[in-house]
Amino acid sequence: MNSTKVTVPDIRQAKKEGRKLVMMTAYDYPFGLMADEAEVDIVLVGDSLGMVVMGLEGTVAVTMEDMIHHIRAVVRGCKNPLVVGDMPFMSYNTSIRDAIMNAGRLMKEGGCDVVKLEGGVDFAPTVAAIVKAGIPVQGHIGLTPQTASALGGFKMQGKDVDGAVKIIDDARALETAGAFSIILEAVPAPLARLVTEAVNIPVIGIGAGSDVDGQVLVTHDMIGLFDKFIPKFVKQYTKIRPIILEALAAYKKEVQEETFPAAEHSFKMESETLEQLKKRIS
Numbered sequence: 001m002n003s004t005k006v007t008v009p010d011i012r013q014a015k016k017e018g019r020k021l022v023m024m025t026a027y028d029y030p031f032g033l034m035a036d037e038a039e040v041d042i043v044l045v046g047d048s049l050g051m052v053v054m055g056l057e058g059t060v061a062v063t064m065e066d067m068i069h070h071i072r073a074v075v076r077g078c079k080n081p082l083v084v085g086d087m088p089f090m091s092y093n094t095s096i097r098d099a100i101m102n103a104g105r106l107m108k109e110g111g112c113d114v115v116k117l118e119g120g121v122d123f124a125p126t127v128a129a130i131v132k133a134g135i136p137v138q139g140h141i142g143l144t145p146q147t148a149s150a151l152g153g154f155k156m157q158g159k160d161v162d163g164a165v166k167i168i169d170d171a172r173a174l175e176t177a178g179a180f181s182i183i184l185e186a187v188p189a190p191l192a193r194l195v196t197e198a199v200n201i202p203v204i205g206i207g208a209g210s211d212v213d214g215q216v217l218v219t220h221d222m223i224g225l226f227d228k229f230i231p232k233f234v235k236q237y238t239k240i241r242p243i244i245l246e247a248l249a250a251y252k253k254e255v256q257e258e259t260f261p262a263a264e265h266s267f268k269m270e271s272e273t274l275e276q277l278k279k280r281i282s
């Protein structure tokens with residue numbers, strides 16, 4: 001098992017070496033432990049939390065407190081992968097001061113290693129200021145779920161030439177601002193390749209084809225724990241929900257039929273102690 005902590009320079013170096021980066025999301029301690037055991041490079045405590053854990057329709061309502069609470073839990077289990085804390089909507093959009101303060105809170109109170117925020121050219125000054133404050137930043141461009149309503153929904157981006165040029169400009173602006181890597185979501189695979197070639201920092205794709213520097217998926221989608229909505233770009237490596245439902249049905253049946261708990265699940269009492277107890281309470 002890899003016993004060394006993954007660092008920002010390691011992530012940058014991976015692109016130079018042509019080594020593909022593996023990134024997954026986690027929202028709690030058990031998944032933090034499993035990410036660690038699986039030896040992935042990067043764990044994102046994403047604001048997808050809102051959708052796959054909190055039952056919200058989108059990510060907009062996720063708060064700083066929600067993020068800090070879940071980052072803390074993940075960090076307790078996840079020792080070696082680089083842990084990214086997602087900046088929730090309106091935690092960095094109002095002013096550069098707010099952005100630095102909130103990025104600092106995710107690190108100081110949550111314990112993550114770096115932060116992620118959505119936006120390209122428009123947020124380059126914000127990224128530069130957070131980086132200058134000593135906090136590494138991962139950018140997120142293409143489909144940006146926090147502003148999905150402005151983009152016309154959860155749709156592929158960069159379809160036409162203007163849209164594609166904007167995404168390449170966004171990537172370049174993030175690199176110039178000092179971002180150490182970029183998440184590129186839901187864009188045509190040939191565009192993702194051009195974006196990846198346009199910058200020297202790793203581009204990690206989600207719905208961006210294979211010609212990128214690494215991949216990220218929302219874990220609850222890829223293991224079939226959340227199946228209310230499955231984006232086209234998700235591969236389900238297992239379907240865990242029916243397995244859990246089967247276990248719950250078996251538990252319910254055994255409780256109702258009084259076959260659980262059995263003797264091996266129960267604590268014993270010395271017969272002498274029991275007799276004395278019965279006398280005492282009679």
Ligand code: KIV
Pocket residue numbers: 025044045046047048049086140183185206216218
């Ligand atoms: O919040 C999240 O999980 C994300 C991924 C979709 C990259 O931003």
